[in-house]
Amino acid sequence: MLGATACDGLPEAAPLRIDAGKPDTTQSLCGDTATNALNCGVCDHSCLGGMCSGGTCQPILLAEGPWFPNLIVVKDGFLYWTATKGAASVMRMPTSGGAPEDIALGSPGWGLAVDSTNVYYTSGADGGAVQTTPRGGGVPKTLTFDIKQPMELALQGNALYWTQRGDNSFISDASLMTMPIGGGTPVKLLGSPCCRSLTGLAVDPTGAYVTWFGSVGDSTLSRVSLDGGAETVFAGTQDNPQPLIADRSVVFWGEVGTKFDHGVLHSAWTDGTHVETMLSSKDPIIRITADEYNVYWTWWPGHAQGANGFNGGVRGLSRNGGSKARELAIDQTTPWGIAVDDVAIYWTIWGVTNATNQKGAIMKLAKP
Numbered sequence: 001m002l003g004a005t006a007c008d009g010l011p012e013a014a015p016l017r018i019d020a021g022k023p024d025t026t027q028s029l030c031g032d033t034a035t036n037a038l039n040c041g042v043c044d045h046s047c048l049g050g051m052c053s054g055g056t057c058q059p060i061l062l063a064e065g066p067w068f069p070n071l072i073v074v075k076d077g078f079l080y081w082t083a084t085k086g087a088a089s090v091m092r093m094p095t096s097g098g099a100p101e102d103i104a105l106g107s108p109g110w111g112l113a114v115d116s117t118n119v120y121y122t123s124g125a126d127g128g129a130v131q132t133t134p135r136g137g138g139v140p141k142t143l144t145f146d147i148k149q150p151m152e153l154a155l156q157g158n159a160l161y162w163t164q165r166g167d168n169s170f171i172s173d174a175s176l177m178t179m180p181i182g183g184g185t186p187v188k189l190l191g192s193p194c195c196r197s198l199t200g201l202a203v204d205p206t207g208a209y210v211t212w213f214g215s216v217g218d219s220t221l222s223r224v225s226l227d228g229g230a231e232t233v234f235a236g237t238q239d240n241p242q243p244l245i246a247d248r249s250v251v252f253w254g255e256v257g258t259k260f261d262h263g264v265l266h267s268a269w270t271d272g273t274h275v276e277t278m279l280s281s282k283d284p285i286i287r288i289t290a291d292e293y294n295v296y297w298t299w300w301p302g303h304a305q306g307a308n309g310f311n312g313g314v315r316g317l318s319r320n321g322g323s324k325a326r327e328l329a330i331d332q333t334t335p336w337g338i339a340v341d342d343v344a345i346y347w348t349i350w351g352v353t354n355a356t357n358q359k360g361a362i363m364k365l366a367k368p
Contacts, residue, residue, distance in 0.1 A: 034053075035053065037049075049097070050366060062364050064349075065361075066359060067081075068086070068360050069348035071111065071336070073113065077096075079094075079339070088104065088105055102137070103134075110123070110151055111153025112153060113153050119133055119134070120155060122150035122152075127147070130153070131143060132181070143181075149166060159180055175189075175191040189228050190210065192212065196218050203246065204246040204270060206270065207224060208223065208224050209246055209251050209270075210222055210223075239257050240255060240256050245288045250270065252288050253266050254266070265285060265288075285298075288338070290319070293318065294318055311333055312334065313329045314345060315327055329363070335348070346363065348362060349363060
């Protein structure tokens with residue numbers, strides 16, 4: 001299983017409170033830990049400004065507005081997210097709270113990456129672009145344009161990697177592209193003339209990992225070297241694999257089903273070995289993130305489709321796996337992007353209620 005020992009080249013996964021049972025709410029050293037937000041569940045476990053109920057920290061609403069927030073990144077004390085509604089492509093705010101600010105105006109944003117100085121993002125649909133702007137905001141610079149359906153974006157070293165889905169049917173001329181962060185001629189690393197769509201992307205120092213969605217036999221998790229070469233299939237016969245992350249020599253990805261009717265969490269070492277199914281549920285996995293010990297994801301109820309809004313949540317599981325995920329947040333209206341730092345989990349809320357009444361949100365939860 002994952003959580004291999006250090007001699008395997010991976011960090012040894014130790015159990016955290018995410019695998020624990022009900023919190024001990026009777027500890028006398030720090031008072032009643034059932035409701036004490038500075039000692040929630042156990043002594044010295046702060047809810048970071050949120051409330052404590054039953055020994056469990058509750059989600060914090062950091063901000064809300066008509067943004068339709070998508071993917072989210074946490075970097076150096078700030079949250080950055082792309083938006084597909086309103087004037088901004090990218091917004092940001094401090095992780096501690098405060099007023100959100102627009103840092104890039106223009107077409108709707110989707111894929112997102114952040115380094116020490118700049119934000120990089122994909123924007124638009126047909127005729128879309130890869131753009132960049134300083135982290136504090138400024139005039140966006142277009143690195144490449146006239147892209148059909150640019151979607152996921154990743155940063156590794158001094159290069160950007162992104163997926164483009166091709167024509168509006170999402171199944172023609174899908175490809176994985178790369179270029180230097182400063183601009184240049186895009187290079188195709190992978191392509192599929194028909195009939196698959198690229199649905200997920202993750203990059204580490206050794207390779208790029210993608211999920212393909214087509215017929216069941218053509219739906220796979222694959223890898224390609226960062227300098228190109230042959231595609232290696234890690235896992236075939238997937239049922240609509242989508243969210244994907246590469247973290248600490250392990251790849252995690254989820255299946256949502258062709259009918260959007262289940263959620264299966266998988267993992268594999270980045271060399272293609274130790275392919276595991278970690279968890280199966282009826283709820284589609286929307287986006288994934290991970291830290292040293294745990295995997296976290298946003299989820300929606302199975303079969304939940306349409307534009308009327310539906311309640312999902314955030315779950316977590318040890319990187320070692322386990323028989324049951326822990327519910328970290330429930331009753332979240334259309335949760336989407338997710339990120340994690342040393343102290344908290346953050347996610348975006350689409351907040352879809354109907355075509356004319358929509359209020360997105362940025363949420364925060366102290367780590368369990």
